[in-house]
Amino acid sequence: MSDRVATEFTGPHTFASDNYSGASPEILAALAAVNVGHDRAYGADSETQRLQTLVAEHFGTGATAFPVFNGTGANVVGLLSMLPPWGAVICSATAHIHTDEGGAPEKAGIKLLTVPTPDGKLTPELIATQAWGYGDEHRAQPLAVYLTQSSELGTLYTPEEIAAITQYSHAAGMRVYVDGARLANAAAALDLPLRAFTRDVGVDVVSFGGTKNGALGAEAIVVLDPQAATGLPYLRKHRMQLASKMRFVSAQLTALLTDELFLRNARAANAAAARLRAGVEAGLADGSIQGVTFTQPTQVNAVFATLPPGVADELRRDFHFYDWNSATGEVRWMCSFDTTDSDVDAFVAAIARSTTALAG
Amino acid sequence: MSDRVATEFTGPHTFASDNYSGASPEILAALAAVNVGHDRAYGADSETQRLQTLVAEHFGTGATAFPVFNGTGANVVGLLSMLPPWGAVICSATAHIHTDEGGAPEKAGIKLLTVPTPDGKLTPELIATQAWGYGDEHRAQPLAVYLTQSSELGTLYTPEEIAAITQYSHAAGMRVYVDGARLANAAAALDLPLRAFTRDVGVDVVSFGGTKNGALGAEAIVVLDPQAATGLPYLRKHRMQLASKMRFVSAQLTALLTDELFLRNARAANAAAARLRAGVEAGLADGSIQGVTFTQPTQVNAVFATLPPGVADELRRDFHFYDWNSATGEVRWMCSFDTTDSDVDAFVAAIARSTTALAG
Amino acid sequence: MSDRVATEFTGPHTFASDNYSGASPEILAALAAVNVGHDRAYGADSETQRLQTLVAEHFGTGATAFPVFNGTGANVVGLLSMLPPWGAVICSATAHIHTDEGGAPEKAGIKLLTVPTPDGKLTPELIATQAWGYGDEHRAQPLAVYLTQSSELGTLYTPEEIAAITQYSHAAGMRVYVDGARLANAAAALDLPLRAFTRDVGVDVVSFGGTKNGALGAEAIVVLDPQAATGLPYLRKHRMQLASKMRFVSAQLTALLTDELFLRNARAANAAAARLRAGVEAGLADGSIQGVTFTQPTQVNAVFATLPPGVADELRRDFHFYDWNSATGEVRWMCSFDTTDSDVDAFVAAIARSTTALAG
């Protein structure tokens, strides 16, 4: 194993990102299971048809899936299908499409109208700050709203909050796209079916994320209101997101949607984050951990905290994680489907050692 | 198996495309082998580092690989890295980037200057018909040449032919990109190391194709002359071709480059096409097959032939393949790494039955 | 004047292009006439309203004009308004959008499907060679046809020819755009109202060219079928073709459309070309001109001819014109609205001197 895992990791698991983890065994098994003989390419294969059936079961009759390679591809192609050329997208200032896609939306000609938020979540009032200028040719027209569920800051929209957004947005003439790179974590935390907080509350198009939840590399654009999206086969192809051996992408998604694997994986990741949070809180309570403050609620699989100076570096001798805001000392600890209790406990102990050592 | 393979296939293997086949067992095994614990994302993982080592072994010291998801992504991102914004690409009228990418190059702002060819292959003389207008702001500047090796018509460039092209092109101020979706088939047919007909003969950037040669979905942009390509990490990211769990893409490519799997697979596909060709030729010689003519030499894994009217439909009752030019009755028969001798023999027999039936 | 006109011109008029000429006095007068006080910007001014009235008179009730800065802007913005993102444009291989716009359509994401033609003119049969692949996501969808009237080769479509094209195209699901940079020359040559060979024969959108016909810089996208074009105000703005002081663009066009100035100018240019052609033909007949052959009919204001080697250089000592195909010695002689009889006669005499001298 040593030639596969970077030597800086003393343990097999990190808190850097849920894309540092590998794949669930069920998903590797699914790849092997579909690896039988020949099948049509570009999505005309039978596994992709099975995926449609499963997607309709989970998201509602008529929901259709367009498998793509990654989250950025899902977001950009999904949004393109919902907008005329002069359409712009309202999103949070923390939106993945704005902060972490290298400018991919703009390369596809999409202007983003960003709104600062305290917790990464939009509301009708916040959206309204950008929902104006209709008919003014000097303003890119706000015609779609982009939400991330669960958000980049690990926070969660309730179904009611999403319903309020879709009602407001539709009334204003805008469609609603949900970036579901971590949709499963939301479903697990809300303990609701996928459709309950997407299709049933007015979301027009959602991405169902596999990669961050135990897949190797698989996402699907799921169209919930067929009136909302046009030309997806063409857009996906010419934006270079069309897999030829699509059965291998679809199989990852069907495996996730079979026997609730997507929920089991997400629950495990959420639980690990909850355990991590609880462990740190306990340490703060009994004094074994000092100087750590949380900057966001822990609702899914991410913990955002601020560390005293020097602690992050100390911790990184054994555990890998990202800075979120180096100016303030805010860090992000992400848990994956395979993060174990002992991983978490070891990390909590390390946090205790580091903060105590540096505190005094 | 019945729910995985379309029922119109009576045999497990088709002659439709080398992306109808599945994956080599070695490649699935490689995915399982890298599925150990956590590793850095976005290409900073150790498997991607191993890939660099293997790529340097095969393509020469200093050659660097940028894994991407599909051939269209490799072509467009590779070409973008070689061109200023006003650069255009000279290519054959049969070029995949022109005929089969849904306009993806144009969506990325790249203008193609196409040249008709008799056999899908460019030559310095043919390239010269478009290599003019330098300094004329009204003309998109021809600054790159795109070749496909082996070509869309299943034909092959010798190393000397490529050298002539690169010498001409470089002297004219153009860089040379080789679409290597079927590079392995060329290597197998030429019986030469990969570098012998790419790096060693002046090719600047080449894509190494895995998907059509037994991978699930993996291609790499390989930069042979670092002076030729700029900004690839950024271009790959904002053109949506950056895999987060890149180890799973790299592992497919390292598996192909280990123990010559890429050659074994390609030789098998080439041999199947040769057997198919020979079988049909034998049938034509002894009269058991009538009215079939070949439109291109069979140099790798594709056979292009013209069938008498009605024969394609008859054959399609049992075997799947594509029309190439319905006006003329030209069809394309593609062999994959897993096409067996009995697949081929059964197909030849069916061709005999169909042509005889309809002729008589 | 000497500091304004390049010293290589011994005469004030050239045969290089109809954009070498200046502006009709009526148009300068129109600019002065609208230069009164303040008026709304961006097309809400009263002169732009007058233009709409004149355009409706000439092109038919309901025809609407969108003034833009240049022909490339008209073409690209016009085509964008007629296409979904996956739409491609069928055009002649000599089309201005393909040969002379520096790749502007591709920069706007438009793929061109070119068709070789003998005389720069498309026909239903020629268009049909590219009108296929509908529904195939791998093929940019042919959804618009682009014609140039009068063509880049100075040839002319009859109304019947255009009607045949629009009928064919509409039946195939394609819209028809006419590049009218030299529309006036066509109207003059056909001796028909503008609507007779555009709106009345099914053209969906046409550009009305001013710049090549005595304006300073003014073109209008004219929408003939409102169903055919969507979002023009937005497209024009974000493609940077929206004039703030639009009255000064509109005034050039209203001046052209008033008292048939556009026809007077075009007739003059056409007549000059006819005179030039006749003069050369007479010279060929009486032997005073040798070795010149015409490559296209002279139907409007351009003469295309092949000159013996060395003659072009000799002629260029006094007269400026462009090579059209240096390999064959083909040149283009363009006449403008202000090309006089004596200009033409002097040129004919020079051609006689040059060809005779070099002939020996």
Place this chain on the structure above:
Amino acid sequence: MSDRVATEFTGPHTFASDNYSGASPEILAALAAVNVGHDRAYGADSETQRLQTLVAEHFGTGATAFPVFNGTGANVVGLLSMLPPWGAVICSATAHIHTDEGGAPEKAGIKLLTVPTPDGKLTPELIATQAWGYGDEHRAQPLAVYLTQSSELGTLYTPEEIAAITQYSHAAGMRVYVDGARLANAAAALDLPLRAFTRDVGVDVVSFGGTKNGALGAEAIVVLDPQAATGLPYLRKHRMQLASKMRFVSAQLTALLTDELFLRNARAANAAAARLRAGVEAGLADGSIQGVTFTQPTQVNAVFATLPPGVADELRRDFHFYDWNSATGEVRWMCSFDTTDSDVDAFVAAIARSTTALAG
């Protein structure tokens, strides 16, 4: 005149925008003066050469001008010439390129990184909030800074302020572009040569605006550091900003740069705004005007003020101007080169009447 000026204007001059005004007579005269015979197209004419000489005189030896049609075209093409494909632009949240170009930068693939400012002006500290993430492929790379001089809010950078910005930006690896749609107003207000607050303080590329300062429609991208800009002729052409009869664009700019017409016009506009401000301040002092507050200093030709509810509507019965922020009642009053003292005095009187009427 009645058919040219919208009937809602009782006076010939408005306070809506400096693009509501017409053209200086000197500029119309310049158009007539260059309208002599034929001259080369696309900028090879002698008037464009004269422009280069004048630009070098005003901006420094080696400064080169690229005339374009409008400010949006200058900004986008100028920025494109300064950036690699992965480059992003740091700008104020009030930047014209962000608020008023319909998304044109994004259509050209440029991502904007916006910074809130109190007065429309950037500072090194403000720029630094976005000048990070270098080398991170997930972040569009901040490689240019965009300033507007004078700003969208009518505020002014001193040469020292610009020098601080260019020093900071260059040290951080970023080039500096100045949107000079109202550069002349800045020059007039600063009472400095154009080069003193552009070239001499490190600005790399600046647009010289004519349209808002008495031209019909003419702007020039002026390259001050040739190392900073690449490919402008190609970029201008394929972004559809290349005028064929360029002498008519250049003549407008040469006229402005001759005998300081650009300064005379700008001084007039600035003086009118100063008079307007002073008149309102006097009214506030003596009580004849009530409830009006200024939201920005009046440094050039714009006055930004907040009006009590209902006053704007009342005023608009006779005077045209724009709302700036309808939520707060903020309006913008722009003065043009042709705004007279009596225009201003009449407006001040109307303000007095409106505010008094509604207050009492």
